[in-house]
Amino acid sequence: MQPHENTGHPRRWAILGVLVISLLVVVLDNTILNVALRTLADPVHGLGATQGELEWSINSYTLVFAGLLFTFGVLGDRAGRKRFLLIGLALFGLASLLSAYAQSPAQLIAARALMGVGGAAIMPVTLSIISNVFDPRERGRAIGVWAGAVGLAVAIGPVLGGALLETFWWGSVFLINVPVVLAGLVLVTLLVPESRDPQPGRVDVPGVVLSVVGLVALSYGIIDGGEHGFGRPVVWAAIVGGVAVLAWFVVHERRSDHPSLDVRLFRVPRFAAPVAMIGLVFFAAMGVMFFSSFYLQLVRGYSPLETGLLFLPFAVAQLAFAPRSAAMVQRYGGKAVSAVGLALTTAALAVFAVVDERTAIWVVLVAFFVQGVGMANIMPPAMESIMSAVPREKAGVGSAVSNTVRQVAGALGVAVLGSVLAASYRADVGPALRDLPAGAREAAGESVSGAYAAAGQLGPAGPQLIAVANDAFVSAMHTAAVVAAVVAGLGILVVLRWMPGRTPTPAAVAPAAEPELAGTA
Structure with missing residues (x-):
């Protein structure tokens, strides 16, 4: 192959547009929710959620999302990135629908956790698909567009959320995801090629379990400490335990002949x-x-x-x-x-x-x-x-x-x-x-x-x-x-x-x- 030949996919820029749409819906949702918290606390116009329930409506997503990101990135390489993207979008859309029509704070918290599963399947594969469909010479520019989409979603979320809340009921901040997800499912099916690791080897089951347990424990300790203070033993038990499990994960990966993560x-x-x-x-x-x-x-x-x-x-x-x-x-x-x-x-x-x-x-x-x-x-x-x-x-x-x-x-x-x-x-x-x-x-x-x-x-x-x-x-x-x-x-x-x-x-x-x-x- 000559050095000047472009090894990227012929439809790579259209594929990037689809990936940006998929990414927008994940990042946008978190920033939209921030402006809806006061409404959700209203017993008449919202769900009458307490301060703790409001915090967990955000944190249930964060906890699941952070805990599964690494594992889903690894599994996406094995099972197929397009497949994981479609599964993630479908779960995210379903969870958005359930969130919009939740009848209690507990239902909203559970639906948000399911949304975290979908988001964890979407986020890592968008970037790995970019690496697969773009020539290395164009990859930096494509990643720049990807990063710009993240920043855009962070900033326009409160604007969109505020506009929706002034016009519609609180569930609209979740329902807005559904048509975007449906469009994403169609476009991903039509445009995005399947890709995976051609030599995946065996699944590193202990490594996967250790990474999930460690990240969930660490994230829980951080979140709970932020809510109720870092002076309680349960917070430090979760944080120290999470760090210890992640250290065990690193030791395991160094010794494994089929690691999930090459710690080198x-x-x-x-x-x-x-x-x-x-x-x-x-x-x-x-x-x-x-x-x-x-x-x-x-x-x-x-x-x-x-x-x-x-x-x-x-x-x-x-x-x-x-x-x-x-x-x-x-x-x-x-x-x-x-x-x-x-x-x-x-x-x-x-x-x-x-x-x-x-x-x-x-x-x-x-x-x-x-x-x-x-x-x-x-x-x-x-x-x-x-x-x-x-x-x-x-x-x-x-x-x-x-x-x-x-x-x-x-x-x-x-x-x-x-x-x-x-x-x-x-x-x-x-x-x-x-x-x-x-x-x-x-x-x-x-x-x-x-x-x-x-x-x-x-x-x-x-x-x-x-x-x-x-x-x-x-x-x-x-x-x-x-x-x-x-x-x-x-x-x-x-x-x-x-x-x-x-x-x-x-x-x-x-x-x-x-x-x-x-x-x-």
Whole structure:
């Protein structure tokens, strides 16, 4: 085969469009749900869900999704990626329908868990199909489009959710998935070719079980700690137990003659460095996006729809810059592009360490835009580096590892930064609540949203409580934002120290069949 020949699928760009649609529905759903929580808590217009039930309507999805991502990426390589994509879409559509017509919070939580199964089947195979149908010379550009779609979904979810809630009932935020899923099923059937590992070997059953148990236990500990605090033994039992099981998984994989994951890949800089970078940046970014939504809706008084619109600069930046990042990598190298992207992201997150309730809103909009530009130049080079470190037939493994790290790190960021925020808020607001009635004192001391609810029952004293709660929340947000910026800044050090520099063009590089020899540039 001549070096100039393109080895990609003839319909690769149409296939990419189908994969983007499949990916959008998964990412979009989580961000849509965030703006529907207040409605779901309403006993008249929603389900009358308690705070704990609302949290688990999100976390049941996250727990199942994070626990199964790696396993489904591996199994997709074996059983067929198109098949897994179709199964995942069908399950996601069914779960969306069940969620839309849930009659109780418990039914919604169960349906969301089923949705997590579908999402875990969809997410890793979209990226592995891209690696299979695109020539390595075009893969970076295609992954840029894929990453842009993720950023777009994160940003437009609140806008779409707010618009639906202003017009229809709460179930519409789930029902909107169904026609998209049906279109995806038809298009995947018609356009996407089947692909799998031609030499899959035996199934590593112990490895699969250990990965699921370890990831579920770790994710549960993180989620539960974020909800109820990290001071309880059950939280640390889950976290330490999960880490121990994952360590056992690594030991098992090193000794196995048919491993699910070749752990030698983590000795390859162009695999390990971007995986670490993704974990750090999503820890920081997801935590900040979580509390910035509360800042905009409560402290600044914007509606869910207005809050969603304020996130649009992030989406615009992702759409504009993510598809162009491949050209930037070719010109300047993955290390330089990633380092600049991380620096921009760190600066944008640090803005939330100085804003308050009187800051001009354009400052926040600029911060979201800069964060979008930064992350648009982090994900594509990171994913291209990871996917180039594994051969095409093992693409699902590379995709699954990166997506699992991103999901767990994002959950950890929300939990840890949320705990930092909550602890700082309680410490600041506590002294000002001593003269309040017991019920109002407890609610206002727990969270800023609780303070707003309590203020509505205090009459003339309500505005004063809101002012105190806002000051405490802004101060706590500053503390959490500093932590987030420091974590994202660590990613810069990882990139500068371990991320390989400019590499030869893909056409001149042999397939990475021997990962222990790859990425030594």
